[in-house]
Amino acid sequence: MPVIECHLIEGYDDAAKSRLCAALTDAVRIVVPAPAESVTVLLHEVSASAYMRGGTHRTPAPALPDPAQTVRAFLDAMEARDLESARNMLGAGFTMTFPGTDPMTSLDALVAWAAPRYRFVTKSYTAFECLPSQDEHAIVYCRGTLSGEWPDGTAFDGIRFIDRFEVMQGLLTRQDVWNDIAETRGTS
Amino acid sequence: MPVIECHLIEGYDDAAKSRLCAALTDAVRIVVPAPAESVTVLLHEVSASAYMRGGTHRTPAPALPDPAQTVRAFLDAMEARDLESARNMLGAGFTMTFPGTDPMTSLDALVAWAAPRYRFVTKSYTAFECLPSQDEHAIVYCRGTLSGEWPDGTAFDGIRFIDRFEVMQGLLTRQDVWNDIAETRGTS
Amino acid sequence: MPVIECHLIEGYDDAAKSRLCAALTDAVRIVVPAPAESVTVLLHEVSASAYMRGGTHRTPAPALPDPAQTVRAFLDAMEARDLESARNMLGAGFTMTFPGTDPMTSLDALVAWAAPRYRFVTKSYTAFECLPSQDEHAIVYCRGTLSGEWPDGTAFDGIRFIDRFEVMQGLLTRQDVWNDIAETRGTS
Amino acid sequence: MPVIECHLIEGYDDAAKSRLCAALTDAVRIVVPAPAESVTVLLHEVSASAYMRGGTHRTPAPALPDPAQTVRAFLDAMEARDLESARNMLGAGFTMTFPGTDPMTSLDALVAWAAPRYRFVTKSYTAFECLPSQDEHAIVYCRGTLSGEWPDGTAFDGIRFIDRFEVMQGLLTRQDVWNDIAETRGTS
Amino acid sequence: MPVIECHLIEGYDDAAKSRLCAALTDAVRIVVPAPAESVTVLLHEVSASAYMRGGTHRTPAPALPDPAQTVRAFLDAMEARDLESARNMLGAGFTMTFPGTDPMTSLDALVAWAAPRYRFVTKSYTAFECLPSQDEHAIVYCRGTLSGEWPDGTAFDGIRFIDRFEVMQGLLTRQDVWNDIAETRGTS
Amino acid sequence: MPVIECHLIEGYDDAAKSRLCAALTDAVRIVVPAPAESVTVLLHEVSASAYMRGGTHRTPAPALPDPAQTVRAFLDAMEARDLESARNMLGAGFTMTFPGTDPMTSLDALVAWAAPRYRFVTKSYTAFECLPSQDEHAIVYCRGTLSGEWPDGTAFDGIRFIDRFEVMQGLLTRQDVWNDIAETRGTS
Secondary structure (H helix, E strand, O other): OOEEEEEEEOOOOHHHHHHHHHHHHHHHHOOOOOOHHHOEEEEEEEOHHHEEEOOEEOOOOOOOOOHHHHHHHHHHHHHOOOHHHHHHOEEEEEEEEOOOOOOEOOHHHHHHHHOOOOOEEEEEEEEEEEEEOOOOOEEEEEEEEEEEEOOOOOEEEEEEEEEEEEEEOOEEEEEEEEEOHHHHHHHO | OOEEEEEEEOOOOHHHHHHHHHHHHHHHHOOOOOOHHHOEEEEEEEOHHHEEEOOEEOOOOOOOOOHHHHHHHHHHHHHOOOHHHHHHOEEEEEEEEOOOOOOEOOHHHHHHHHOOOOOEEEEEEEEEEEEEOOOOOEEEEEEEEEEEEOOOOOEEEEEEEEEEEEEEOOEEEEEEEEEOHHHHHHHO | OOEEEEEEEOOOOHHHHHHHHHHHHHHHHOOOOOOHHHOEEEEEEEOHHHEEEOOEEOOOOOOOOOHHHHHHHHHHHHHOOOHHHHHOOEEEEEEEEOOOOOOEOOHHHHHHHHOOOOOEEEEEEEEEEEEEOOOOOEEEEEEEEEEEEOOOOOEEEEEEEEEEEEEEOOEEEEEEEEEOHHHHHHHO | OOEEEEEEEOOOOHHHHHHHHHHHHHHHHOOOOOOHHHOEEEEEEEOHHHEEEOOEEOOOOOOOOOHHHHHHHHHHHHHOOOHHHHHHOEEEEEEEEOOOOOOEOOHHHHHHHHOOOOOEEEEEEEEEEEEEOOOOOEEEEEEEEEEEEOOOOOEEEEEEEEEEEEEEOOEEEEEEEEEOHHHHHHHO | OOEEEEEEEOOOOHHHHHHHHHHHHHHHHOOOOOOHHHOEEEEEEEOHHHEEEOOEEOOOOOOOOOHHHHHHHHHHHHHOOOHHHHHHOEEEEEEEEOOOOOOEOOHHHHHHHHOOOOOEEEEEEEEEEEEEOOOOOEEEEEEEEEEEEOOOOOEEEEEEEEEEEEEEOOEEEEEEEEEOHHHHHHHO | OOEEEEEEEOOOOHHHHHHHHHHHHHHHHOOOOOOHHHOEEEEEEEOHHHEEEOOEOOOOOOOOOOHHHHHHHHHHHHHOOOHHHHHHOEEEEEEEEOOOOOOEOOHHHHHHHHOOOOOEEEEEEEEEEEEEOOOOOEEEEEEEEEEEEOOOOOEEEEEEEEEEEEEEOOEEEEEEEEEOHHHHHHHO
16 A cells, blocks of 8 residues: 655666665565555655755765675675685675684685685575665675585585675675585585 | 655554654665665555545555564574464464475474484574565564583584574564584584 | 545545545546556645645635535435425526426426426436536536336336536536437337 | 645656646545635656556556547547548447437448438537546547438527547447437427 | 645644744745745644654654744833843843944843933834744844933934844844934934 | 655756755744754656646746845945946835935935945945745845945944845845944944
């Protein structure tokens, strides 16, 4: 049933508007059990000269990039061992925690940690799930299964994983990883 | 900058309205990098006789319970070994997957599986994170650390975990669990 | 697709609001080929102290009675030969035109005209259709079939008729009648 | 007093917007006895990317043609005996009922029926009145007087008529005709 | 033509809403040369639980008292020589400047200054004019004519004056006075 | 807290929209003690074909010029003794009242009146304050200090003044002047 009107300074492209409409639709549905087709979203765009807050006109900030896409690009770069690209996606204060590790602050530390654990690993994604935080970062969860080769060259696959990322202004500031590698290794 | 107006049939209590305001605020901020204090949300409540869709008046559905609270209540019941209460929170088709398990469909199966693994386990929560899905269920992530006793009576703590739940109409329909128990056990 | 918001001074009862919602829904659909379920109407009621036009607060006029109901009550009174009730539903300047008559201004004239034509007549209604005019009156069409007895006592039925009424402030100001009585009589 | 805001996907031309504003104005005035100059209508047009229902962007349907104009064009074609043009304005399931006839489904049937009744007939229009239905068709009433020649070549005029049309997507699906021809013929 | 909608947390009384409607009407008319009767103002009141800014519900501040009434009450108290009441209407940092004086900070200073100038003075008011400032205070202008007696007991009247006040939260923080007393005295 | 939406026919330039936003912001703040940064103004511009009042589309009137700028231009012209330009800024029925004068209707009368009073005078402006009236004119107050030379060639400065203007459609219709010239002259 709900109708949501969102007033914005004009300047957002269609993709950003589409993401915004979808996010507002979903936001309502977590509280109001409305069937999807009864949730209507309208964006009203006003020119900068037609918006004033506190007696001052405002310039609209550019839309934030889709945090799920940022995470996906990072994971792709890591899988392709393109560390330089991956490094460019890291924000200030980035930390990454893997099963059994303390927080690491560099990709090199991660590579060193992983070396004795597997020759390589490939991710199959079940889903990316994305949500805002009350702070400035967005949160992205991605989960699926890992396949790859153990150090001795034997293959593994179907190992469940989940990653949690914090993304700020298009840069990763935190990664937390859980998976069943130890469980699997222990039973194999 | 954005101003969000949401038109609702009246009848939601203050807690539901508060959750709705917060969800809409957060939804905008995942796309528009507005500072928090510039996001305004207004709920306009109309009487049922003042709302018509498709030529028909509608009755507002009651607000959905907060899915994070549902999950928390379930986890508390499990920790207190109050299986009956926990069972009442499960919806049709409920499955739970733990590290190394296939999907289990009953709490008894879980208890049987856990018995040889630890005497008991207690969860400390870092955060509950809640998001809508495109389907009818909401998603709740909760993460933190586990403490407890191994079968031999020695204590453990600080083991990272993350749970992912799907919640539909106040009932759990899916739980997926990841943690570092195998990793820890392997290294201990 | 359209969403219609109508701002009103509060004070209309549910029936009036319902009629207003329906009238707005229909109005949109005569221009925009939207499926019914995608037309949403919201009435926003404000208190008299929250509405000002031209620097002056206004008192809302009471809702107009449903003109179709007014017409129906008049036709029922006529059929029951309750001329006094029917007369009380006539507004200033009322005229009625029947097949082959000049405009008549009194119910007595009508009764005198009808006397040699049929003993009595009963209306079965197919539909009442109601629309606003650009002037102050509403227009009501009602159509269906007539049954009754000719002056010689033989019965007739199934004769098509249509009436057009103008209704102002709950009173009839004009009635125009067409029917197939002459056609039927001619062929019988 | 009422202020009506109607939110639309952009793309309607000025004529359609004008008809929509007028239809909304009239719709209000059938319930609320507001003087014309106090009814304000605002159309808010949003781009397709700024509108979402049920999580999906929508494409606006083109405005429906003015049903009164459709009817007028049909009547003009009939009067000019341009049957082919008139036939192109008929929709699936078209029926027409004239005084004393069963429903006819083709213009040829009408022509055959009319042949012995009058040499030709010309319509003078008093008014076209147009209203939405609760179904998908619009309803158009047109009334006025007929003039023409009887089969014997004598002239007639000033005979009252009323036609009722149903119009769907710019095509006629039903015509019902009442007039005083039999009444007049009978008295002449 | 303009329609102004103002969204407020509920809790303002009718007098405050009336003043707000009038202030918004006037504000538009200083820019848009709309005839009065075409300016419509609607206040939409939402409950505190239906309003959120920056993720926080807000408590509405009570309406400010009408600054013109505050000024009038002060001037009445002064004229009645009720210095105690007048003093209670003064805010922190109050200053008053009269023709030829430096800013004075107390009513006693004023009384001392006025003593040799006139026995008493009475104000007739032509108008109070009130406007907001960009700061927190409101501005009130009042003008009219003075009558009274010179120290020698001769009467005067019709002397033009204008006072400018700054009013903050119902208290006077500044008064500036101009009048033609010196002009008149000089010519008498 | 308030959010103000103002619906306008499109066609106003950025400067007019900016003045309108500011005027609406200020109008709210004279009643509601909201901190500036919590007052949001949105102008919604609709095309002329998307606005109807009383069943009629309307043409937007051009924005009124800023009355403070009109007054400033007049005062500048007077100071520069450019009487012709100043005269062109006067509207029908213009009157001006100075300390001790009756209302004068021409600039020549003013010049004649001032000649024996000072050789020239220059204004330093503290502030221009502008407000709407309930009538068609706007009101502009300007105040500051005067400097110049007395007829005997001695200089003066720091003499307080205040002018009140009425401005209609960009032309001055009334000026009232108060100052401390007589007070100063009397004490010098």
